[in-house]
Amino acid sequence: DAKTTQPNSMESNEEEPVHLPCNHSTISGTDYIHWYRQLPSQGPEYVIHGLTSNVNNRMASLAIAEDRKSSTLILHRATLRDAAVYYCILRDPVSGNTPLVFGKGTRLSVIA
């Protein structure tokens, strides 16, 4: 899986939008961009994924740059419950059922 780069930590005020960046300059044409998050003392949970077009779901939005070398996870209104480590992971479907490889992720703190 190609490498991703994320800031170590970010801080946000409650009820404000949060933009979590991820750089993946070596992304291949078949790599999907996945985001997972890990709340304290829990296993990771799926957030969103996309290939080229921006994606929205009930948890977040994913904005993908036109050249696909970067993406941004958007939490529209951060809550205290969104405090977690967010992981940006590239996955190539050609690889089949392979494990997720976690980098260091971004630790998001939400201030009340």
Place this chain on the structure above:
Amino acid sequence: GAVVSQHPSWVICKSGTSVKIECRSLDFQATTMFWYRQFPKQSLMLMATSNEGSKATYEQGVEKDKFLINHASLTLSTLTVTSAHPEDSSFYICSAAGLASFLDTQYFGPGTRLTVL
């Protein structure tokens, strides 16, 4: 979404004893399960991949005789930490994947915190 459970959620044991951790996919058939380990303030590290009915594939540096993995059915995988020592104290997390999970998502268990005294 799909649910993956782990049991126990935490365990404290004496050095030298063995501990078994169960990972169950509750509402789907998991053809593949993955086991991770996470030390405090660190990211998840893959330990092994197990496919139902076959031997697990271990990552480099993970002792297969110490961390026994059994994936006997499409809904259950177990990790046994044999002769546990304090350095094995960690947060163990499993994830389960179905047939098309490379494109969709993987589902993680809530984790098992092991403390070896």
